[in-house]
Amino acid sequence: MSDLLRTYGRGLAGLFIALTAVWILVMILVPQLFMIERSLWNRTVSTDISLRIDRAYNEVSLLELDSQNATEAERQELAERISALRAQIAEWEAEETDPPKVYSLYNYTRMSALHVRIFVKTIFYSALVTILALVVCYPIAYAVAQVATPQRAAFLLLGLIIPYAINELLRVYAWLMILDYQGVLNTMLSWIGVTDLAAGQWIPFLESPAAVFVAMVYAYILFMAFPIYNTLETLDRNQIEAARDLGASTWRIHWRVAIPHAKPGIAVGCIMTFMLSASSYSVPQIMTRGTSGDWFSQTIYRQFFESNNWNQGAAYAFTLLVVCILFIFLMMMIFRVGIRDIAR
Template structure:
């Protein structure tokens, strides 16, 4: 803190601290705390609602009796007695109606009850979709890593920085187009009558139902999130000292041994960041699986969350589902850090 004020001065350091606090508390902590709180309660009928219902029925029966008593009182010949009885019945009727109103409001007003039952709403069918989403996201991350690693290594080791910059720019340019348009483009490419199946037909192969089989989701997701794997790998591989590679080659190491013993250990922070970002984006994707399957295949878990929030209007269960997905993503982050033996400091570089 003192170093911050010495480096930037009191006014600028105060602004930095204020903006950092707004970022951490307002954009990170507050939404998650609200989601956690929302997932831990639900509205239930008040305790003793069955007894209240019996009381209400009894009061309505009493109103029926009062109606009969009023008919009898109205036939009374003694006017003074008639007025007295009618006034007493009217007073009793008003009191009963007031009591009924109070009891009905109490019966119909749900009570906020804190419970973990929202997490138990995930039945076997939804658990299967949840597991499928996690496994598919892992597969997307693995495919993206296999595709992007050689590209990032080749670009990072180019002799001319201008060529490397041009290649990276070429990778970025398509992402200037809206994500939905790019997904729809892949839907047209992988359609049953699209260019991909037309090419397979020219090569003598039968058409492949990319969209119906779910393969289109993997292709579109790898394409949609490939930059989040390429850039971390490129950034870390660019710092690799070429002398280490040459020394390993001079010592007789094969290409595979060089990558296994020299390049991949150096690239571990980039691999961790790329896998974490790709996995989390894939697991949290909504548009890609919905568009690529045209909403006809088994839903992605994010679609279940959307349905709970906006179709079933059950925000508590939706929050519990979302929190479950967040928990798995958090576990994945620490698992990658453990497997690749990197720290948060390494990832943040």
């Protein structure tokens, strides 16, 4: 705070702090609090309320018939009973049309066995995507940061950035065209006799989760590569040369020198890739087209916009958020880094 005040002065620093506070409040806290509040209540209508209303109307009709042949005193008594019944009917009808909110954990406990399997599968698959992205991106980041000349490093970074000038949906559709039943890959395999497109004999790549893995790794590669590159770029090459002079193998140099130095970047890359994969809707929706099962994000979408059950959808979304937060702490524990290390 003091550094901010010294650098920009009270006026500009106060403006920065106010804008940050508004952004945190409007974009983070309010939506999350609304989602949590929505997930904690539900409206339940008694199954026999319609029957009670019908019986009350019947009783009112009978009392009105009785009042026609009753004495003046009896009519007054019957009128009071009819008035009380009509008030009770109005209360029941209001409850039927606008049931009261009941706060409980009901929305969290009514997740079906199928949705639990989808949730576990999504978390497992997101972890696999994260591992694949790490395996692919670490060598690229190391090569750009430590091995390549400045000119080659610039070309490699440009090659990573250029695809992101295209919309994510178009990049995912590009992989759909490559892996489709009569796509580029099956066409190339038909040239060497592995598949026969004319006879409908092709390899169903899209029916495998691997198709989603490939598209996700490609879609989120920068979110893994850049944090690792940023940390490896600060690694003194003299440490690598010293390890090599002392007889360390390439594997040992990476294990004892490069990877420990890159821990904050690896942790950030894993966190970002996992969270993007777990919450991705467009990639599994486009790549699977319903042939290899839903991801949990698709289940959440259906709860909101197809079932119109916003309370259940909010509970599902908050459950996924909690798992992503726990994953952040897991990465911090595994790589032994703190919030300051991640934020650098």
